Amino acid sequence: MKTSRTLYKTFSIIIWSILTFITLFPIYWMILVSTRTPVELYGKPNLSPTFFEKIYWKNYTKPFIDGVFGDYLLNSIIIATSNALIVTILAVMATYALSRFKIAGAETIFFWTMTNRMAPPAAFMLPLFLLFTKVFKFGDSTLFDTKIGLILLYCVFNLPFAIWLLKGIIDGIPKELDEAMIVDGANLFTVFRKLIIPLAAPGIAVTSLLSFLFAWNEYLLATTLSSVYSRTIPTGLSEFVTTTGTEWGTMAAVAVVSMLPALIFLALVQKYIVSGLTFGAVKA
Numbered sequence: 001m002k003t004s005r006t007l008y009k010t011f012s013i014i015i016w017s018i019l020t021f022i023t024l025f026p027i028y029w030m031i032l033v034s035t036r037t038p039v040e041l042y043g044k045p046n047l048s049p050t051f052f053e054k055i056y057w058k059n060y061t062k063p064f065i066d067g068v069f070g071d072y073l074l075n076s077i078i079i080a081t082s083n084a085l086i087v088t089i090l091a092v093m094a095t096y097a098l099s100r101f102k103i104a105g106a107e108t109i110f111f112w113t114m115t116n117r118m119a120p121p122a123a124f125m126l127p128l129f130l131l132f133t134k135v136f137k138f139g140d141s142t143l144f145d146t147k148i149g150l151i152l153l154y155c156v157f158n159l160p161f162a163i164w165l166l167k168g169i170i171d172g173i174p175k176e177l178d179e180a181m182i183v184d185g186a187n188l189f190t191v192f193r194k195l196i197i198p199l200a201a202p203g204i205a206v207t208s209l210l211s212f213l214f215a216w217n218e219y220l221l222a223t224t225l226s227s228v229y230s231r232t233i234p235t236g237l238s239e240f241v242t243t244t245g246t247e248w249g250t251m252a253a254v255a256v257v258s259m260l261p262a263l264i265f266l267a268l269v270q271k272y273i274v275s276g277l278t279f280g281a282v283k284a
Helices: 002-034 058-064 069-100 106-113 121-135 147-171 175-183 188-199 201-217 220-225 233-240 248-278
Strands: none
Touching (some): 069 106, 069 147, 069 188, 069 233, 069 248, 106 147, 121 147, 121 220, 188 201, 220 233
């Protein structure tokens, strides 16, 4: 029995080590590529880390200081942050209503809010392009190639998922707690602010993170519905692939920098991740 446990533990460690290596090695290689000169990149592959004094900083300065990628990075931050904020606020309020009030056809409403996640984004490309360029017109202006257009678009796609994620979490908060506060004289807004939000905070944090990451990493819709002024980091990476070659070092440097805001956002909410994903999953 003891031997079986030892073998199982050893096997688990080996499997997790392999999975960790498969996950982290591409990131390590990307960082290495971002520090090398073009000559080094086309030479013999070298997996040893680059010392600080030998880092080829031009890979970082060229796109962000001399190029337009600083604007792309700012666009991504504005779009992803605004999307996460709007989606989280609307999802919490909508989920509270669906969970606590008797709304006619609530289950049907909940089902149909999820339908736009059942089809691939490519299926919406042509209708969305026509809406952004022909239908939603305000004088001579349209939603095409605007940050507000992408923010609203990502809200449409993220809101159903956020409602679905938070529904189980808020359902897991006993209604008796609401009733106890109301008996003590609290109104619905006070219950929502002082009870529901604090108890659902882990789930709210996870919802914000996932909404942020979706908008931050999304490529297909951003490429189709932006041109110059609202381009994001993922769409800009394709500029390094040209008919004359690929600027691997600069592309890797931009990819490394583009990871930082997402990692910072993750660090801010990481303590809620595990509890948020498991809250409401098991009911007595």
